[in-house]
Amino acid sequence: MMSPTEEDFELELRALPGVVNVGFHYSEKGDVDAVSLVVQGPDAASIRVVAKQIVSLYFPTATISIEEMKTLAHSSSTTLISPNRVTLVRADFNSHVGSCEVHISLGGRIGVGHSKNGPLIGGAEATLDALRHLDIDVPFYLVSSINIATSRGWPVIVTLRPTFNDVDRLGIAQADTELLSSAKATLNALNRYLDRATSEA
């Protein structure tokens, strides 16, 4: 919880014209030792002077840096790195009935896929099902999902064959469970295809 004084400090900086973001770096003792501002607009120089004054009142030894944001760009993405990346959210296996449920996400939408073929095969099938649930065209079918013994665990290799004339796609992954490995290996196999398919969508 921030103290009212800390909040006043941050609010004073944010209230400066054009300040979009205030970031803090803390010392080991928990004091603010560096303040970073992102400023939009042409008046960064005068903002630096006032910001320096404000920082000196609250944290006299803190350094201050200011970055200028030139123009605003449109973005409809909800991710911080790659806007259209398909991500595995969770994978659950019900051992009583042998069914798998895989959740994947694309741009904040969640797709859910199911399979009743156990964690190894079912993980891959449920992942393909979840992708289709997100209306992503996936012209591949599952050829195999196998795990192999290595000196460092049991990674899963998934082979997918396209319904069009092309080579098989292979993915490999090793996670905490067989189900997770299978789901990740499936996404891994589709990696480049999904990048293209989702960026075109």
Place this chain on the structure above:
Amino acid sequence: MTDLEIATDAVIASTATTEPWLFQAMIEELSTAELGLGFIYTVLDLLAKRYDLTDAVVVLSHDALAVQEFRLGGRAVGADLAHRIAREPGVYCEPDVVPLAEREAVRTACQLALSMRMARFTASHDALTTIANRRTFDVALANSTVRAARYGWPFTLVLIDLRGLKAINDRSGHEYGDRLLRSFGFALRVCVRQGDLVARIGGDEFAVILNNAEGNEANAFIERLRQHIVSEGETIDFTMGTASSPRDSTDPAELSRIADARLYAKRGIIHR
């Protein structure tokens, strides 16, 4: 009920049914503090833990503050990322696994927290100088005089008038005049001790409450102020009047009148 209170109730009511974890966080925050910037960081932290996020930024829009971006852990956003996401208020996550409805609920709750904190700040602070405003000063003066009367805790009230501000505005423009006012407000803040109060109570009128101060401490403050202004190379001419409590009075209005009369006496003006 005010509009803000109605909006608060609406957000809490809808959050209770759609996102119980967020509702719980709001209730916990409200039990110990008022919704503010700390709540925004708390919610980002909870969201990160809930979805195993490595990063999260909420972009908010506010009438007075324009676009504001808050990043998980209070970290800096950086110009490139700030530039990429500034146009679209919302919650940006890495990895991108948070459902849209939940991101919207988080954004709305954070928006409310920012609006409420900003409303409290503007209600108690002067917009130009960001020191306390007249309302805050009146409350603080009343409290100080009560403590002086009841416990004998002394304090000194300093009233300050900037001289020639109108002429400066006419000659050099209001932008310059505003910069001068901000500089003077900053000088006052630098020169007081922790626990003292600095306020702008009129266009060119400032007030300072120096707690536990009589005579020497007040003189030391005035000297610090003059030296600071000289060292900053500013040319600000000002006049002061002081009154101490409980020595001069324990009534806030009377104390203000005494300080005001002394200020005008120094300027050679008969105050009617």
